[in-house]
Amino acid sequence: MSVEQLRLAVYRGFADTGRAPTGQELAVTLGVSEDTVRWGLHTLHEQRHIVVRDGAVAMAHPFSSVPLGFSVMGPQTLWWGGCAWDSFALPHLVGVDVLVATRCPGCGRALAWNVDNRTPPSGDEVAHFLLPVTMLWDDVVHACGNQRLFCGEPCVAEWLTATGQERGCVMDLATLWRLAQHWYEGRLSRGYERRDPTTAAAYFASVGLKGPFWGQ
Numbered sequence: 001m002s003v004e005q006l007r008l009a010v011y012r013g014f015a016d017t018g019r020a021p022t023g024q025e026l027a028v029t030l031g032v033s034e035d036t037v038r039w040g041l042h043t044l045h046e047q048r049h050i051v052v053r054d055g056a057v058a059m060a061h062p063f064s065s066v067p068l069g070f071s072v073m074g075p076q077t078l079w080w081g082g083c084a085w086d087s088f089a090l091p092h093l094v095g096v097d098v099l100v101a102t103r104c105p106g107c108g109r110a111l112a113w114n115v116d117n118r119t120p121p122s123g124d125e126v127a128h129f130l131l132p133v134t135m136l137w138d139d140v141v142h143a144c145g146n147q148r149l150f151c152g153e154p155c156v157a158e159w160l161t162a163t164g165q166e167r168g169c170v171m172d173l174a175t176l177w178r179l180a181q182h183w184y185e186g187r188l189s190r191g192y193e194r195r196d197p198t199t200a201a202a203y204f205a206s207v208g209l210k211g212p213f214w215g216q
């Protein structure tokens with residue numbers, strides 16, 4: 001078993017079922033021992049392809065097995081959406097139309113959008129990312145958990161005051177959708193390579209996200 005075969009099995013499992021395959025399931029799929037799977041998952045975690053917690057796959061971006069405030073409903077499959085970015089990325093990666101649902105952290109209102117891979121959803125809601133991309137991997141689950149969607153600027157301001165936090169970056173739905181559009185491209189295919197910081201910064205700039213927050 002190569003580590004790349006394991007990565008693909010994790011991603012395929014998430015894409016098809018909405019949940020992370022267990023170590024036992026991966027061992028059966030790949031015809032290897034559970035120890036080999038454990039070693040492989042650890043390697044993928046070290047390489048930042050996935051996030052392993054307590055021996056299980058917690059995240060394989062844009063997929064998540066831990067709830068971070070979003071659900072993403074496809075025609076056949078229900079996913080935890082990870083963050084706002086990840087939830088909007090799922091229709092691009094998996095190629096199905098979805099319903100993204102969340103609760104505004106500012107006022108608690110229920111929010112939902114039909115999201116597809118053709119045009120950005122309409123709406124006046126905004127996304128707020130708390131932590132700059134350069135800090136994402138310090139604690140990626142925490143960072144993802146703070147990339148949320150709000151009714152609008154007033155709800156962002158209210159939430160920041162209530163939680164005593166500094167404003168990060170606010171963007172409209174169309175920008176979030178374009179950010180999500182190609183970011184995870186190729187992750188369901190063999191030979192995927194993560195972007196280095198320079199390529200990532202160029203990608204962010206191409207969708208209009210610039211400055212130190214975006215690693216430039």
Ligand SMILES: [Zn+2]
Nearest residue numbers: 104107151155
């Ligand atoms: Zn609100």
Ligand SMILES: [Zn+2]
Nearest residue numbers: 082083086144
């Ligand atoms: Zn995320």
